[in-house]
Amino acid sequence: MQFCRKCIMPITRPEQVFDAEGVCDACNSVARKRDIDWSQRAAEFDAILARYRGDGARWDCIIPVSGGKDSCYQALTMRDKYGMKPLCVNHIPCEMTEVGQKNLSFLRDQGFDLIQVGGNRKAYRQLVDIGFRKLGDCCWPEHIGIFTIPVRIAVEFRIPLLIWGENSQFEYGGPASRKGNNFLDRNWLEQFQMLGHRLSDAVHDGVDMRDIYFLEYPPDQQIHEVGVTGLFLGYFEPWDTERNRDLVLSLGWNRNPGGPVEGAYNDIENLDCKWIGGLHDYMKFIKFGYGRATDQLCIEIRAGRMTRSEAIDKLIASSEGQVPWKYVPDFLQFLGMSEAVFETTLDRFTNKMLFVCDDDGNLVKDAHGNLQRKFLPQPL
DSSP, X not given: OOBOSSSOOBTTSTTOOBOTXXXXXXXXXXXXXXXXXXXXXXXXXXXXXXXXXXXXXXXXXXXXXOSXXXXXXXXXXXXXXXXXXXXXXXXXXXXXXXXXXXXXXXXXXXXXXXXXEEOOHHHHHHHHHHIIIIISOTTHHHHHXXXXXXXXXXXXXXXXXEEEOOOHHHHTOOOHHHHTOOBOOHHHHHHHTSTTOOGGGGGGGTOOGGGXXXXXXXXXXXXXXHTOEEEEHHHHSOOOHHHHHHHHHHTXXXXXXXXXXXXXXXXXXXXXXXXXXXXXXXHHHHHHSOOHHHHHHHHHHHTXXXXXXXHHHHHHHSOTTSOOTTSHHHHHHHHTOOHHHHHHHHHHHOOTTSBOBOTTSOBOBOTTOOBOBSOOOOOO
C-alpha cells in the first residue's frame, strides 16, 4: 500500500490524492501556505469583521465549541485579538467526559457566554444505532450537530457570523475544489459529514423528525433572511495546533488526565466525548487502516516538529488499532446491544484487504480482539 513520502498518511484516506512524487495533498497544502500573503488575508478578515462588529452590548459572532484546545483558541482569539464579542455554542455529546465538562467550564471562567444544546436522548439513541450499524460511525448525530446547531442558534438569535476553526480539507487533505474555501455552508456539511445518509432517511428507521429539530440544517430562506455566513479562521491566519494548545494551557485548560485517549498519540485532542476519541477513531482504523495517532503524527511531521522516521517509531509504539474497550461497556448499555452484535458489526465494516485473515477468510485477532494490519509505513 502506498504511503506519503513526506508524512505517513496512507492512500486509503477518503478523497486523498497523491502527486507524481508520492506526496499527499495535505503535505502539498503546507507548501502552498508559504506562498500565501497572510497580511493581505488579515486585512481581508478585518474588513469582513468590521461589518459585523458591535458595540459590545450584544454578541456579534458565534463560535461553535467542543471545549477542545482549538475551539477555545478560536473564542479567545476572536475576542482578544479581533475585538469581537462571541457567543459560544456547544452540542452536548451523548456521553460527555469529566475533562470535557471542565474545559467547557474553562470557557465560562474566561468570560464567555455559553449555550449548550443537548438532544432528545431517545432520538439520539436511535441515530447512534443507525450510524453504528449502517454507516460505521458511532458518533453520527454528534458529527451532524456540531455543524447544524450553531447555525440554528445563529438563525434563532439573528447573529449572522459564525467562526469555525480549520478547514479540515486543507489541513488533512481533500478535494481541491474545497481547499480554498473560506466558508462553510450546507454543501460542505452534506459532502463531508453526512456520509451519504440524510437525516430524512432516518424516518424509515422510526425516527420522528420532530425530535431532532436542532440536527436539521435551517431552511435556506431563514439562512438568507438572517444572512448567515460561516468563515474558517484558518483561512485568514496560519493554523497551528501547537500554538493553540500552548495558549489555552497557559490559561488553565485541561489535558486528558489519563494520558492519550485510546488510539491517539497525544493527550490534547478528542477529550469531550467518551466514544469519539476511542471507538470512533477505531472504526476509522478498521475501514481505512489508519487512526487518530496517524493524523496527529502527520501534523507533527508537516509542522517540522518530527521526522518521518521518528513518527513511524511513535506510531508503532502507540495504541492505534487496539480495540478501545474502556468505554465499550457504556456504549453497549446506551444502545442495549450485546457484545456479540457489537463485534459482528465491527467485522462487517472492517476492510479485509488491510488486515490479516486466515485461510478461510476470517479476520485474525489476538486475545484482546485486536487485528493485525498488513501495511505500515516504512522508512525511505
